[in-house]
Amino acid sequence: MNHPAPQPRRALRSPFAPIPLAVLILVAGIGNAAAQTASTPAPVPAATEANGMAEVIVTATKRSTSLQKTPIAITALSAATLADNHVQTMLDVVQLVPGFQATSQGDHGVTTMTLRGIGNDSAKTQYADPEVASFVDNVYSPRAEGATALMFDVEGIEVLRGPQGTLWGRNSTVGAVNIQTAKPELNSRAGYVEGGIGDYHRYGMRGAVNVPLSDTAALRFAIVHEQHDGYVDYQKFPGVPVEQQRAAYLAAGGAAAAFRPINPNDFAVGDRKYNAQDQSAARVSLLWHILPSLQWNVAYEKFSDRGTPSANLMQTPRAGQQHWSTLSDSAPWIERDSHNVRSRLSWDISPDLALHYIAGFSKYKGTMRFDQDGGATVPTSIISGAKWQEHTTTDSDYRSQSHEVELQSTGTRTVDWQVGLYYGGEKNSIRFDIPIMEGTKDSGKVAWQGSFIQPRETVDSSAAFGQATWNVNSQLHLTGGVRYTHDKRENVGGRAYTWRGNLNAPGIPLNPSIDPRTHAGLQADVPGNDGTFSGSKVTWLGRVNYDLNKDNMVYASVSTGYKSGGTQDRGLTYQPETLTNYEVGSKSAFMNGAVKVNNALFYMDFKDFQFNSPVNFSDGGRGLSIENAEGAEVYGLESEIAARLSPDDRLSLSVALLKTKLGALVAGSNDYTLPSPCVAKPEFERCLDVTGNTLPHAPRFSATLMYQHTFRLNNGATLVPRVTAHYETDAELSVFNLGPEDRQESWASADLGLRYQNKGWWVDAFVRNVGDKKVKTSAFNGFGPWLAQYKPPRTIGINTGIDF
Template identity: 55%
Template structure:
């Protein structure tokens, strides 16, 4: 029965706010004593189960109830709840990229680039950024570890790691839950789970989720330009370009007016989990998950809408399309060899297949004729296939001894392929091709091997020393990759989905075959001290590493490294009714990998990765949770950070930049000394809820979640207001009715202010455009547990 009560108890969010997770459970016993306390939260940040307050790591924890109450569906929804955490929605690949403590890579959205923030599900690394877009459902917890986690977590945990744990089967009872919801923009959502013990040694859990809503972006009416003006504009174009294009009137039928809209959600997922526990010493958890995405990409919208048009509308001539399937198999085998020693084997397999069509220009510039004025760009992922698997073995001491230790070995492999096309036309989709490119990458491989160890020596009951090392070797290769392009008018039209551009007479401009190998030793040194049973402090030095890679042209780029200096203080006060967790950090990033699409002097387009000298980031994070009474919950998180980029000459086709003096890039800008993107100097999240007890034993719980952050840049270019998200507030409101029966009803409104909150920017098509977080949304959820 306790499990059923806990499922819908009130929780707040962020690590500090997640400390509120146990409050309602504690309140059930506190009601008789007149006291209320915060129940300890268990985490696995050190690959051991420890309490949050005793773990000397800056870690935020959200359990399954936290995720439900904050309507979390993807990692992007988590970011507002965790200090120094940001995410960017990318339209052309339909992915989410993450930034932590000001460090990230917005272009880590392809088969090439890797993120700085590593994503793990049940201890298994998610290799490609599409994983961050998957639905979060039936989760046990989400832990966000801030700072390098290279020793224990390994690959690409340069600045942090997100450790997601799915809900596991149990052997004790049959139980489950079911939820159904409706809301604005035609939102319909259902999810549920059931746990069934088959024997006293075997149990299964089946869970599912389905979320769907209509697109937020309306279609603008086709432009109406008098024929005489179109003819005059075409004549001027012919004179300027030395062409003799025959006149065609603009075809209104080429503009999308109906069908699925951009920024729509249509995602489904199902997971079957099994637990086998034949003895007290052996536990085997395994699950198979299928995720399907049939939604649409997020559109680049004009920051300043054209007169007479809605902020949430665009002039579109490429219908949205997104079709993705992900299959994942995860296994964890734990065996206690004896009371002192245990072994763990973690294995995972993932297979991704996807296609997408995207209107990159978003109708930023109106055409003046069928061949002039406008600048139309279609980005099309004709096919992407990502296959990966990994194995990890851990041997560690059990319990607590003078010396606690863990040793491990890791092997991971990826085999990826993609065909990505770009068609850029003058004027409209009727116009001549300005440039076309077809990027064929039939085989890109990544192999990562590592051995690691970490030990904590307890000098006294209060003083603890921890040291860790990890040696990693990464190998990357591109076999047979080519870039095929055409530059000039009259080339015969865009490339068709199943057509090889070479059949149009286009030429190979980039041979991408190449390989590279890199290795690195990362380390952790930490001291922690228990001043009292309720006050713990720590100081650490740790390093992170992200391997180099192979880019277009077969060129290599160098690894990047991060050294993090951190001091923290965790306090549990007022008899457990108040917790305060603080962290000060200073990060020194070297060889920062800056990736962006650029144009070569010959007009061809490539994705280029350059190593900046580095960057410096320092700041302070605080997470506070309080339960002043049995019926009141309060959570507050604060983050302060300062960032500065070292020497970098950066280019990007997403921005209008001046001509570049650096060989090999057409346009660029010296961004030395600029601030890093997605790094507001101050951010705060406040959550408060109060329980009103009714005469019939039911409870009404209003809840407010308030977020504020100062202005932040959207790129390293720092190009003024268009390249900036101004300071903003976001308020989410909800009220829950929890009956004395096993059901509850919730009404909610998100983004009450209806602010347009940018996650990126571009002005390569003229006026500034951005992808935005969702507008104001509202809805209702009904939950039943059994």
């Protein structure tokens, strides 16, 4: 069955359009300005250690510091590491970082992240905030679709573990991910281009070019496109004898004269498959040394997604059906576009003082459709035997801006300090439809349906912060930091229009052409979703680090984290979430720096832990419920080892041990078959006491081993085979801990690669998930049989490229 074409879209009129236009105007005048500006010295090459390994520089403290001298648990992934592991999205990053998990949620097609056992699978709508904050070039990205969808022309990624609220701010409760894009370089005319193919009709290309404009300015253009067919095949309707259908139809209350058999053509067969990729992005960046002491980096980026969501699949396929297949009567689509402007203006006021202004503007707009029921049951007639449920984002519009001013000391000082001011604002709107039919989509009878319209959801967050490090002597360093944050969230005009069973109403499922406000069978829920939350919080950091010698450092810290409260369906509010993190760690180098070992031992104590879930209310309504658990406890150990065994052999190992425990909470969710009625919380139709349960996506032990060897050929070329192996113990997939189906059992996988390089030209072949492991990332049984979403199956491919 072919889905109706999405409604025509109005041309995007971004309020930020003058900014990229201004960049182009500035470019025209830079050549004249260059004649009046002193030349800037060439960049200093990266430091090289005695063993030939490049020193890793990170910006976790909002300064450029050596990874081994930075007293924070950080995983720094270079551009080479990302390329070797074929990292395209945040889902590809997770196994390179200890204690890091990420899932792709099908009904919104976004990526949600978990770090140290803490995450938020519902951080995919305008309501729920993530626990792990995403930044691109130090600019906060509230919507993960654009920031982490495609990793292209990236200089590196830093994953900061533990609360980062003092310096990084919003929603970095348990960590932050900062993606650094490649910046223009002065006096350089260089670039690269590459392309690749693979199974599932995969095709990809990307490239970048650096163009000098003058001695003080340069542009960089980057582009990427990645696509592959979906992994999930469509099942044909298995067929039910007509007489059986008639009997089932009559038993379900159908009128004999109106009976007609199920039309097999109502099921998707030739449509685009689920789990397909079709994404493109482009970026133009400008670096301008306006004065010797004044530097501006500004970039405009456009991202488009025309792929399909991830499918809900049966954990135990029906007889005769393959695992990667679904019986679907909802052909999927995604149509998303985002525009982003990121700017950094840096002024070296004096040899001891610098001022930075970091700003970001983004606009996101999108629609999508998704088969929620996953073909869990086969209809026995057009009105019986199965529940059909579809999720459609009819319209979604998110706009955000952020502004941060930092004043910091520079150079070698007894006290290193920095202070700053921050403002972030969001304006969101969405319409989200959930039609549910008994039997089949086009001929069934309405079981329930609702349209959730949020015309104006706003966030305003402002903060002031400061942090200082007292270098008592060359070995002892004491750091203290504090941040004051004020948040205001408001929902204006939000309404849920839900089914009231009007017999005179048309019994057809909601679709984008239907106005739910005037539909005869729908009524606005009372009360509506109007609500306001306002609150503030002071968070702080205390840390001591001591250099035992030039190769060994230890540190200990106590830090607090905070995530704002807010409004939710029915105008209710929920409380802020806070935590205190206690951590000790070490960073060491052995064998003249050829072996580096970094460790972190931590304990996190949460208060008012926020839990989000879609629920059925006891009065027949539905909505997203956000509750505060009494708390949660998490403790663990992380270790990272990087070794250069010889000039041609490199090995790295990351290990994470984790233990989680949820505080007092009675939770509801319509994704699961839970006890009914709900006595502990009468407002919910179903609920379960989950106090003391293990948090989801938190394996007790996980490890990643990477090894590569360089063969040096006679013609000067190199051949580098590599292997990445990953292992995890079993992990729960929800707070309900409902048994094997709601859990991913212990698993192991491996990725293989082989790279040939001759001067600037290279070829790289790879196999991912060699053993074709079926690894669940979510699970539910609200439709009877257990369904799940999975990591991708085995994929193979080959890329080739040239640097110039």
